[in-house]
Amino acid sequence: MxxxxxxxxxxxxxxxxPGLSPVGQTVLGAQASRGTGPAPLPGSWRSRTRTGLTGPSRFLLDLVPPGRCLPDFLTPYTRVPGLEPELDAVASTPVRRLRAELEQTYGPRPPASWLPRLAAGDGETMRILIRGLRDFHRAALADAWSxxxxxxxxxxxxxxxxxxxxxxxxxxxxxxxxxxxxxxxxxxxxxxxxxxxxxxxxxxxxxxxxxxxxxxxxxxxxxxxxxxxVPRPFTGAGRAPDALPKVLGRTRAAMIGLLGADGELTTGTLAARLGVSAPSASQHATSLRGAGLITSRRRGKTVLHTLTPLGERLLHGQGTRSRGGGDLNAARES
Structure with missing residues (x-):
């Protein structure tokens, strides 16, 4: 108790x-994927998730055996929400805290041979764990986030x-x-x-x-x-993968999806995750902002982008007709 x-x-x-942070959901999702419950999760989601996992993602699963408490550094509190800020917080965990929480959680018999390296502050081991968190989120949660x-x-x-x-x-x-x-x-x-x-x-x-x-x-x-x-049925199927690209174009649709998953991202983060240059990401953001799908605000030297209610409705498949003068034609890629 x-x-x-x-x-x-x-x-x-x-x-x-409304819901946990992206990393919090990712960690609990990884733990749920290893078990046979809870009931709201269909076996098809587990099968699809396990099929799509990479090596680093499987690395993450070692840390989250079912039925066990999890070390708190895996679910950090950040004042700036989003997947990448939370991953940065995990990666910045002091070595003393890493060691203490891993020992408290797993005792003298860690569930994986690489955990002592993580507890000792090995940088490469932490980088693999961060890749595992990011890859698991992509494979298991990104399409089903809405x-x-x-x-x-x-x-x-x-x-x-x-x-x-x-x-x-x-x-x-x-x-x-x-x-x-x-x-x-x-x-x-x-x-x-x-x-x-x-x-x-x-x-x-x-x-x-x-x-x-x-x-x-x-x-x-x-x-x-x-x-x-949440006592509600979950399919985990996500939305049709080609719905938004037909409306917005592939890059801007992917940008909408990233903002829907993370809540708020900088231009530089969007560029890195989309595989485009920062000026290109800025140009796409300008078009989406002109269509009323995102808002942008400056914080220091960075610009943070967030979905508007219209962008949320579009992402969740609740219609593409703008209210308040936004023009979706302006958001389409040429």
Missing amino acids: LRLWLGYEDLTRIRIT ELSAHQRAEASVHARRMAGGGIDGLLGGLHDAVRWTPPVLEIETLRAGDVRLQGRGLVITFSLFVAGPRVLVTADGPVTVVLP
Whole structure:
């Protein structure tokens, strides 16, 4: 039994979010792919995922045996959301923390022979792990991200309405059958045990199709995250692969997909992941922005791009007709 002790500041910092970060979903998805449950995951998704894995992806699977708690450095808290910032945070984990969390999670018998090298801070081992996280996300989640997001948003809405009607007691008292709220303690039947005092860090309640029961993610400098299962069927099939390229062209369709998966990306990151130059990525972004599909904002020397609600609807297959004057013809590649 894990007991979360919530103070006044924590109660004022409760947030309900539609879904875990990309790396968080990737890690839980990798663990789910190794088991036979939870029920919402079809065998076809597991088979398709295992077929598409690369060597580094299989490297990742060594770290996430089913039915085990996971080291917290794999699910970092970042103030800038997105796959790449989170991967950077994983890669920057101090060696002392790596060693401590790996020993705490796996004890004297690590599940893979390469784990001592990771615990010792070997740079090449960490680079392979980062490639594994990125490749698993591409193989297992990227095409299905819109479906995952839709399920998670629906579940978040249920809990938000519960909080609106019953306040904090109504929310925390109705999270899950395995969660009990006895103020000021939130008791959770999960893989962890012990007591965690939040001390003003706050609580995030989020959702995943890759867990059968509540999971708790704890970080040193961010809020504690309670991950709840989504009781909805998941196909994992994703959208038709040629739908968006026919409307936007291949490169801009891929850009829309990347932003839908990561939430916010810089021009340089988009260029690197699309395999184009930075000026070319900027030009594509300008066209998508002109069509009302993305917004861009400057932060220091970088420009961050995010999907608009219209871009989200287009990505999720809910129509391509713009509201507010956006012209999809302007977004098509010549």
